[in-house]
Amino acid sequence: MGVNVFAVPVFFICFRECLETVVIVSVLLAFLKQTIGPDRDQVVYKKLVRQVWLGVGLGLALCVVIGAGLIGAFYGFGRNHFAGTDDIWSGAFGLLATIIISIVGAALLRVGKLQDKWRVKLAQALEKNDTKASGSATTRLKLWTQRYAMFLLPFVTVLREGLEAVVFIGGVGLSLPATAFPLAVICGLAAGAAVGYLIYRGGNTAKLQIFLIISTCFLYLVAAGLFSKAVWSLENNAWSKIVGGDASEVGSGPGSYDIRQSVWHVNCCNPQLNGGGGWGIFNALFGWQNSATYGSVISYNLYWLAVILVFSSMRFKEAKGHWPLMKAKVQETSESVSASRGLVSGPVEETKVEKKADRDEAPTVSRLRRGTMFWPYPALASIASLFGTPNGHEHLGGPSAMDDVPSNDGKSDEHGIVSIAAHGDIILQVEHETKQASHVVRFRVSSPALKQHSRYFERLLQAGRFGEATRVEEQHKELRQRYQNMTEVPDVELPVIVVQDLGRISTVKSIAGLVTDFLYILHGKDMQTFPPVANLANLAVVTDRFDALEVVKSYVDRKKIIRALDGKTTPKVDNALSEEKVRQRLLVAIMLDYSPWMEKYSARLVIKGWTGREVDVSEALWWDLPQRVEDEIAFRRDCLLETVQSLQSYFLQLYTSRDRQCRLGYDSSPQCDSFQLGEMVRFFIKMGMLHMRGAVFDASDEPAIPYAGDINTLHKLSRKGTKKSTSPQSSMAHPQNNSAPATRRPVSQNNPFRSSHDAPPAYSPASNAAPTLLPPNISVTPATTQGADDPYAFLNTFDTVFLIDDSGSMAGSRWRETALALETITPICTAHDSDGIDIYFLNHGDRDFHHNVTSSGTVREIFETIRPGGGTPTGQRLNQIIKPYLRKCEREGEACKPMNIICITDGEPSDDVESPLIAAAKKLDKYDAPAWQLGVQFFQVGRDEEAKRHLRQLDDELAEIAGDDDLRDIVDTVPFMGQEGTQLTGDGILKVVLGAVNRRLDRKKSKELHR
Incomplete structure (x- = not known):
């Protein structure tokens, strides 16, 4: 009874053909939604979707009519004209279906690559003039097929699959009663439609290219089965002629198949017998038979081999530019190509002019260059242009297909605008200022895409919240009245949104590529090129600036960019990475939440240490890691060093106690x-892990600076015992001996006297009264300079700034000498600066009470709170003082008060001092400032001859170093003590406080300054 109501073979055939159809239709719908989408151009999107469904409906209606007519004719005339040739029809249609599905499958894989191209082509086709315009019938037909491509493709697909289903049903179902067809057909179509809906939903949520790959694999699996089944049908037709009928319809056992050609056979599941049970599913979907012949098995494997060879050849041609085993074609010149196309016969310049004229006359679609397609069969032109040719290039009839779409190279058009989205509705102007230059780049972007993925743009463009959103909405209303959709609007008429500052990125020649990559990701596109680590770190900074970390993190994870970078980095290269590259990877790990890099490279910084530098907001963000990671790394390194230190402290305390430790009976x-x-003690000193210091009176100039090297080296040293393979001078060297400044965090560790800010130990009590810094045998000699009553009156003109070297090399006698120097000159300077002097230290931070000091006693109190320790970044500190002052001079002009900087130092800088001084002198020359606008006096303490020669070089040879003989002289130097410990005279003190701004005092000889 069931067979008379529901024909299982008919159901499976309808289900399979419907499934093949819905795969292609789902791809089209998913492509339209992800390419155009209702949120981009709703009018065009709805028009194209209506074309798709109209083509599906019309094709389905024709198939039903043809199928019903065939069945009605069979049962009306009572004769099966199909019985003798059903295997031939099945085989022929199976071969045809295999060819069509294979071509369609190859075309589907190109959808993702040519997505932008097709978006523009669809927009072009829809805005063409009426097809009744003048022109040949071929031209009008070509224009019509282009305009209604989304109708033709599903219509042809459904019609072909429907006719195929009719043929297959005629082969297996005409032996059944007519009542067995309707329910089976309806259920098959319903089941296929249900599966198709699920495929469509998955295609909308998944990445388009992944969806296309899965769909193509399914279609090829079906095509391989159809090819094998077609060969089997042709072989079965020959066997049926031998036995005088269709043997497969009488059963599944012996005699139902050709034993001569059989590879294997199963005595059940014959699909000819009402579906063959559960096996009928595989037969209907994938063409798998219960009987295999040599021809069907070989053809199945040959099909897959052919697919592999074809795709390998296509991949080869895409990479090399020519087919395998063929020579590469020589590129034609512009003139020869133009001549072959019949464009012009003149020179190349005329060709370019004509092409430009053609573009100006063409309809406007985002100001993109147009291409013209020439196909021998216009009716198929639109379909083929949508899927592209198998080799990935246009035919020779017209320009390259890539002329129709913006290339992913970040290049701007004639208006200086980079097109990110052809349907973009705003122009995003990005401005970024660096020390070297100011960058301005403009992009055509889609505001819905920006708002969807960036919280920054979501708030900025929220209606009624900011003025930008209101202005954009008003301009959009005006544009909608003049244009049908945003694709038609020229770039120059779109509203402009200006954003400033990309964040703390590194210095780059151009920000166009960086911002282009960022905007491509926001618009669901791939980046232009595979980014190196530095670019990825800059991209993370920009992403954080615009609050879009989630979408970029998802893109990087999906593309496996970080894993690819790891794969390209060999262990040898990874171990040799510089600190900057390590910090770049660590910043990427922080921003994009990549734990393997976070664990690996933070541990490397903790173990190996880092180059200390002051935080500069103008430098890249990886030099000052966010989210308190910088402080956490410093803290963990301190804990490790404290653990290593506790080892020797434990044993030293143990053996210095009164308890006897020897256990020798x-x-x-x-x-x-x-x-x-x-x-x-000898072991720890030899390894450089211990220094002996006096507690009563410390006369050593060597500071106690925390170990700044590799902790692994420290561990190896502790295991080597007294071996001399690694000396303390090389492996345990202090930062003081390096050219780079000491580690900047934590500052308290640079103190040679204590590890905290607690009071000194009891054996060095502080006196209740403030100490007298000048000893009894030193006195200040009055000035002998003839002239005004007050020789220091010129000081009233200046803001006096003291820069005091508090590095580790200043500890001990030099620090006491600095105190004497301050006691000598600060009373004079505070008395001649109405708003007070300013005091800076090289290592200790600024405090409010360090500025506008009007009393020498306050200077003494400030000095007593400081203990020397750390590096000697004199050049860096001078730059931090001079640079803001020069900006002030540029703003105020002649009203800017001159500055007199007195730097008290032992003359041993650890960085470049010349560069900031030369830059300042050139800036002052540029501003045409007075000769005394800025002066820098180096007041040397200590008697280091090498340091003295260095300071004299700054004083006398700065112009020669700069290569500019006309460079103004802003530097002077004076030693605090003479060659034999002689004291400063009055003229010497006058030179100290005014020598840098008074050329007459600058020329005084050193022997005149001491007695």
Whole structure:
């Protein structure tokens, strides 16, 4: 009874053909939604979707009519004209279906690559003039097929699949009663439509290219089965002629198949017998038979081999530019190509002019260059242009297909605008200022895409919240009245949104590529090129600036960019990475939440240390890691160093206690403990892990600076014992001996006297009264310079700034000498600066009470709170003082008060001092400032001859170093003590406070300054 109502073979055939159809239709709908979409151009999107459904409906209606007519004719005339040739029809249609599905499958894989091209072509086709315009019938037909391509493709697909279903149903179902067809057909179509809906939903949510790959694989699986089944049908037709009928319709056992050609056979599941049970599903969908012949097995494998070869050849041609085993074609010149197309016969310049004229006359679609398609069969032109040719290039009839779409190279058009989205509705103007230059780049973008993925743009463009959103909405209303959709609007008429500052990125020649990559990701496109680590770090900074980390993180994860970077980095290269490259990777890990890099490279900084530098907001963000990671790394390194230090502290405290540690029986003695203590002290000193310091009076100039090297080296040293393979000078060298400044965090560790800000120990009590810095045998000699009553009156003109070297090399006698120097000159300077002097230190931070100091006693109190320790970044500190002052001079002009900087130092800088001084002198020359606008006096303490020569070089040879003989002289130098410990005279003190701004005092000889 069931067979008379529901024909299982008919159901499966309808289901399979419907499934093939819905795969292609789902791809079209998903393509339209992801390419044009209702949120981009709703009018065009709805028009194209209506074309798709109209083509599907008309094709389905024709198939039903043809199928019903065939069945009605069979049962009306009572004769099966199909019975003798059903295998031939099935085989022929199977081969035809295999060819069509294979071509369609190859075309589907190109949808993702040519998505932008087709978007523009669809827009062009829809805005063409009426097809009744003048022109040949071929031209009018071509224009019509282009305009209604989304109707023709589903119509042809549904019609072909429907006719194929009619043929296959005629082969297996005409032996059944007519009542078995309707329900089976309806259920098959319904099941296929349901599966198609699920495929469509998945295609909308998944990435288009992934969806296309899955769909193509399914279609090829069906095509391979159809090809094998077609060969089997042709072989079965020959066997049926031998036995005088269709043997497969009588059963599944012996005699129902050709035993001569059989590879294997299963005595069940014959699809000819009402579906063959559960196996009928595989037969209907994938063409798998219960009987295999040599021809069907070989053809199945040959099909897959052919697919592999074809796709390998296509991939080869895409990469190399020519087919395998063929020579590459020589590129034609512009003239020969133009001549072959019949464009012009003149020179190349005329060709360019004519092409430009053609573009100006063409309809406007985002000001993109147009291309013209020439196909021998206009009716198929639109369909083929949508899917592209198999080799990935246009035919020779017209320009390259890429002329129709913006290329992903970040290049701007004639208006200086980079097109990110052809349907974009705003122009995004990005401005970024660096030390070297100011960058301005403009992009055509889609505001819905920006708002969807960036919280920054979501708030900026929220209606009624900011003026930009209101202005954009008003301009959009005006544009909608003049244009049908945003694709038609020229770039120059779109509203402009200006955003400033991309964040703390590194110095780049152009920001166009960086911002283009960022905007491509926001618009669902791929980046222009595979980014190196530095670019990825800059991209992370820009992404954080515009609050779009989620979408960029998802893109980087999906593309496996970080894993690819790891794969390209060999262990040898990874171990040799510079600190900057390590920090770049760490910043990427922080921003994009990539834990393997976070764990690996933060541990490397903790173990190996880093180059200390002051935080500069103009530098890239990776030099000052966000989210308190910088402080956390410094803290963890401190904990490790403290753990290593606790090892020696434990044993030293143990053996300096009164408890005897030796456990040698009768040989135990205090001398044993003393011997062990001495050996430990010698071991730790030899390894550079311990320094002996006096507690009563520390006369050493060597500061106690935390170990700044590789902790692994420290661990190896502690294991080597007294071996001399690694000396303390090379492996345990202090930062003081390096050209780079010391580690900047934490600052308290640079103090040679203590590790915290607690009071000094009891054996060096502080006096209740403020100490007298000048000893009794030193006095200040009055000035002998003839002239005004007050020789220091010129000081009233200046803002006096003291820069005091508090580095580790200043500890001990030099620090006491600095105190004497301050006691000598600060009373004079505070008395002649109405708003007070300013005091800066090289390592200790600025405090409010360090500025506008009007009393020498306050200077003494400030000095007593400081303990020397750290590096000597003199050039960096001078730059931090001079640079803001020069900006002030540029703003105020002649009203800017001159500045007199007195730098008290031992003359041993660890960085470049010349560059900021030369830059300042050139800036002052540029501003045409007075000769005394800025002066820098180096007041040297200590008697280091090498340091003295360096300071004299700054004083006398700065113009020669700069290569500019006309460079103004803004530097002077004076030693605090003479060659034999002689004191400053009055003229010497006058030179200290005014020598840098008074050329007459600058020329005084050193022997005149001391007695």
